[in-house]
Amino acid sequence: MRISTSGSHLSALSMMQQLQSAIDRTQQQLSTGRRLLSPADDPIAAARTVEMRESLSRLDQFDRNGEVARNRLNYEETALVSVNDALQRIRELAIQGNNDTQSPQSRSLIAAELRERVDQLVQIANQRDGSGRYLFAGNRDSTAPVSRQGNAFAYAGDQGQRLIQIGADRQIPDGDSGAAIFFQIKDGNGTFSSSAANGNTGTGVVSVNSVMDQSQYDRDSYTVRFTASDSYDVLDSGGAIVSSNSFASGDSIAFSGIRFTIDGAPAAGDEFNIEPSRNVDMFSNVLNLANILEQPVSSDAERAGLHNGVNAALQNLDQAIDNILTVRTQVGTRLSAIDSQVDSNASFRLNLETSISGIEELDYAEAISRLSIQATTLEAAQQSFIRTQGLSLFNFL
Known part of the structure; x- marks a missing residue:
């Protein structure tokens, strides 16, 4: 096969240019520390790294979301601690006011503090987070959730719940939601409530009540009517008589799976009402307690x-505290859960970063060895070209 001199020169130059290009690429890899200088170097690996970097970006967004949720929940926790402290103080005041040694003046002072506590609870319910959004308004976080019109409270x-x-x-x-925290509190013991009728003339006081068998309680309303003091x-x-029995102070009255105790001496005609628990709001309960303590107490019936x-209000307070x-x-x-998820995200992030590093980062030892071989090869090619380019048949004539 005949090879022209110009063809030989062009072939040698092309080969040396390829070797020089390979050296330049290796030098760029060494200077940047990256194995992939462009997607063309390894399209499949480049596509994988793009997907993994997108996953890293999503993890960063998840962590930012978690921080937003954590900050808002911390605000809520602080507010709930304040609510709990206020309710505990209200409970202390209720027990204090329920003591027979209290005078009308001292009960009036207790009632005044209770009214201040109502205002405090409303203020807490209308607290905002760090970005100015109301904590307990649900999705309507630009609207103050709790409003007061006289003795009535409304939820706006x-x-x-924002997920x-x-x-x-x-x-x-x-x-x-503030509705679940402040307005949907079951009264009584959470299953039923017991109360004395307003017109009672005896000294009967409802104390302990409980559910003995939930399956037997039919959630009907009942009236315990004393036909005599005993x-x-x-x-x-419907007015039908369910049961009849004798009574002595401190006896438990049980029927339909429920039980409650009456202390004192009810008079003939006195009534005590048993009703299924219903939702009451925290603010009205405290306000009603203040009103009760301000009522005049000049007889045994009024004291009862x-x-x-107060006992009914205390039960409602206990339900609010439990809530x-x-x-x-x-x-x-x-x-x-946020802390746990952040840790999980961090572990996943480390795995992704390790995988990306394995694909993109350069093996310096291999690159340096490759550069040495490429330089030696280029030097040999250049020396060979120098020696062969001067050869000619005319030198032997």
């Missing part, structure tokens, strides 16, 4: 009315 928010994405498959609520009838909501009213503790537990669980 909704019962929605924030903190992981690929995990969302978490960043708050709670006997009573139990009537259902005071004790019945706050339940919500605080939920908030704590969410905060723990």
